[in-house]
Amino acid sequence: MSPSQFSSAGEANISTTQLENGFIDSASLVNSEKAVHELLQQTPVHGTDDHLIEFSEALRTVAKALRRAAEGKASAQAEAAEWKRKYEIEKSRNQLLKQKGNSSGGHNGDSHCGCIESLGNGYTTNGHINRCCGKEGICCEEVLLDGEADPRNHNKMMRKASFKLSWMCKGEKSDQHKHDIVSFEKGDITTASRSSKQISLKWETPPQTVLVLTKPNSTTVRVLCADMVRWLREQKNLNIYVEQRVKEELLSNSCFFKFVETWGDDREFLDLHTKVDLVVTLGGDGTVLWAASMFKGPVPPIVPFSLGSLGFMTPFYSERYQECLDSVMKGPISITLRHRLQCRVIRDKAKHEYEAEEPILVLNEVTIDRGISSYLTNLECYCDSSFVTRVQGDGLILSTTSGSTAYSLAAGGSMVHPQVPGILFTPICPHSLSFRPLILPEHVTIRIQVPFNSRSPAWASFDGKDRKQLAAGDALVCSMAAWPVPTACLEDSTGDFLRSIQDGLHWNQRKTQSSDGLRDL
Numbered sequence: 001m002s003p004s005q006f007s008s009a010g011e012a013n014i015s016t017t018q019l020e021n022g023f024i025d026s027a028s029l030v031n032s033e034k035a036v037h038e039l040l041q042q043t044p045v046h047g048t049d050d051h052l053i054e055f056s057e058a059l060r061t062v063a064k065a066l067r068r069a070a071e072g073k074a075s076a077q078a079e080a081a082e083w084k085r086k087y088e089i090e091k092s093r094n095q096l097l098k099q100k101g102n103s104s105g106g107h108n109g110d111s112h113c114g115c116i117e118s119l120g121n122g123y124t125t126n127g128h129i130n131r132c133c134g135k136e137g138i139c140c141e142e143v144l145l146d147g148e149a150d151p152r153n154h155n156k157m158m159r160k161a162s163f164k165l166s167w168m169c170k171g172e173k174s175d176q177h178k179h180d181i182v183s184f185e186k187g188d189i190t191t192a193s194r195s196s197k198q199i200s201l202k203w204e205t206p207p208q209t210v211l212v213l214t215k216p217n218s219t220t221v222r223v224l225c226a227d228m229v230r231w232l233r234e235q236k237n238l239n240i241y242v243e244q245r246v247k248e249e250l251l252s253n254s255c256f257f258k259f260v261e262t263w264g265d266d267r268e269f270l271d272l273h274t275k276v277d278l279v280v281t282l283g284g285d286g287t288v289l290w291a292a293s294m295f296k297g298p299v300p301p302i303v304p305f306s307l308g309s310l311g312f313m314t315p316f317y318s319e320r321y322q323e324c325l326d327s328v329m330k331g332p333i334s335i336t337l338r339h340r341l342q343c344r345v346i347r348d349k350a351k352h353e354y355e356a357e358e359p360i361l362v363l364n365e366v367t368i369d370r371g372i373s374s375y376l377t378n379l380e381c382y383c384d385s386s387f388v389t390r391v392q393g394d395g396l397i398l399s400t401t402s403g404s405t406a407y408s409l410a411a412g413g414s415m416v417h418p419q420v421p422g423i424l425f426t427p428i429c430p431h432s433l434s435f436r437p438l439i440l441p442e443h444v445t446i447r448i449q450v451p452f453n454s455r456s457p458a459w460a461s462f463d464g465k466d467r468k469q470l471a472a473g474d475a476l477v478c479s480m481a482a483w484p485v486p487t488a489c490l491e492d493s494t495g496d497f498l499r500s501i502q503d504g505l506h507w508n509q510r511k512t513q514s515s516d517g518l519r520d521l
């Protein structure tokens with residue numbers, strides 16, 4: 001076979017000028033790669049013909065180069081789609097602001113400019129620009145821009161409660177976080193000593209609207225929910241949102257609950273984060289995962305009450321809910337910012353970046369496994385642009401540090417404090433003696449590719465739900481999401497984490513050795 005046979009092989013026909021100039025779309029790259037693979041299978045590399053062996057090696061190199069180019073292109077597509085999505089959100093938010101400004105006449109031109117150009121700017125509840133909250137601590141104010149008329153009082157604007165996040169320092173009041181970087185002075189590299197990195201949430205205006213989410217099919221939860229909603233209304237005069245199912249349950253109980261609000265469809269729910277100040281969950285860890293999955297963007301602070309069996313992420317006791325909610329609403333409270341992974345499936349057949357599927361955010365993990373197939377999974381893993389490894393086994397778990405105590409732990413991964421920024425890379429039953437789990441830094445993008453020669457498709461599942469098939473040529477791209485899940489702590493991040501591994505998993509529990517057998521020294 002001669003090189004001219006390669007260039008005549010239909011879709012494999014890519015000129016070097018095209019390669020040099022980068023004028024190839026990912027579809028033609030992938031098609032070319034397929035064609036190269038087909039060609040390789042047809043190539044009769046028998047016996048002693050050195051030329052044929054050399055040529056097939058050259059084809060393999062071309063296939064590799066094409067794969068790399070396709071990967072670069074696909075990750076650029078994923079990034080472009082993400083920017084496009086952000087742009088759309090900004091655009092619709094700005095339109096909304098414009099409409100509000102026009103209809104109320106409440107904002108002058110300056111304040112419009114201020115909020116559109118700098119979404120981090122703080123607005124007070126009366127709608128005036130106050131100060132930039134991004135300067136001290138962690139910025140949280142943009143949600144305030146979407147106020148809505150309170151149905152109970154038409155003159156009053158219903159706005160989200162304003163709060164501020166800051167690092168809590170033990171003892172001295174220094175801005176420790178500002179100095180917490182490696183310094184290089186007079187040739188000596190040092191790191192500043194660290195104080196507590198606990199994040200504290202302090203309400204600037206009191207919370208007004210609470211979303212109560214409950215685990216279904218539990219009488220205990222249903223009874224507690226009715227009790228809590230009544231208390232929140234009568235004692236705290238709060239607006240309450242619940243799911244449609246829960247509203248029906250409450251109304252079948254008593255018509256007192258007529259004030260409880262709900263939402264119609266997903267579109268209406270998309271707006272809810274602009275109204276809800278606090279989310280209360282009544283259930284187990286699954287209910288916290290459920291709550292997090294409902295918010296595709298920013299998540300309001302969650303107060304998780306334990307009504308499940310394990311309750312790793314649910315530190316609050318339901319028996320003392322009034323006391324707990326009282327102190328949460330008063331503040332300040334310690335919170336754990338639980339990072340989420342943003343996962344995007346890129347199909348081999350997608351021709352353009354806007355065909356990339358909607359990203360899915362996970363709080364625990366995304367799992368890529370063999371599904372019902374009895375073949376080993378064959379997954380190529382890349383970290384940024386470096387090839388990491390090929391997974392041959394039952395699959396792979398990409399986990400957040402919050403998820404490190406869930407499926408990843410069962411597969412042999414380390415337990416990691418939820419506030420540690422990182423992505424766990426944990427194989428499931430790898431057919432190799434040396435495949436230890438990894439923890440990668442939080443800023444990397446991981447790409448899991450099902451190769452064209454995979455014997456069967458793989459399956460991705462997100463926090464144990466929404467299974468999606470990944471066919472040969474499809475890829476899953478994962479990176480840290482911009483929107484963490486803030487969960488309220490009973491004590492603080494570390495105290496709650498240690499208590500849950502001790503109480504929930506009986507971590508390193510062993511009878512203490514008695515001193516009886518000690519020999520005299």
Ligand SMILES: NC(=O)c1ccc[n+]([C@@H]2O[C@H](COP(=O)([O-])OP(=O)(O)OC[C@H]3O[C@@H](n4cnc5c(N)ncnc54)[C@H](O)[C@@H]3O)[C@@H](O)[C@H]2O)c1
Pocket residue numbers: 284285286287289308309310311312313364365402403404405406407408410462463464
């Ligand atoms: N072999 C395993 O351990 C295994 C297998 C499948 C799924 N899971 C986990 O189940 C999760 C889904 O939870 P679910 O409640 O919807 O399903 P589920 O009702 O099947 O519960 C799974 C168990 O995992 C626990 N769990 C969930 N998140 C946890 C966390 N971050 N830390 C410690 N334990 C946690 C739950 O409390 C529950 O006991 C998945 O995200 C996955 O991590 C674990």
Ligand SMILES: Nc1ncnc2c1ncn2[C@@H]1O[C@H](COP(=O)(O)OP(=O)(O)OP(=O)(O)O)[C@@H](O)[C@H]1O
Pocket residue numbers: 213214215216243283284285286287288289290307308309310311312
């Ligand atoms: N509001 C909800 N709507 C629909 N499904 C929900 C909701 N809340 C929780 N779930 C689902 O119900 C299941 C059980 O919930 P959860 O894990 O909270 O309870 P549990 O199993 O009793 O607790 P644990 O996991 O600690 O044993 C999970 O699969 C979860 O995804």
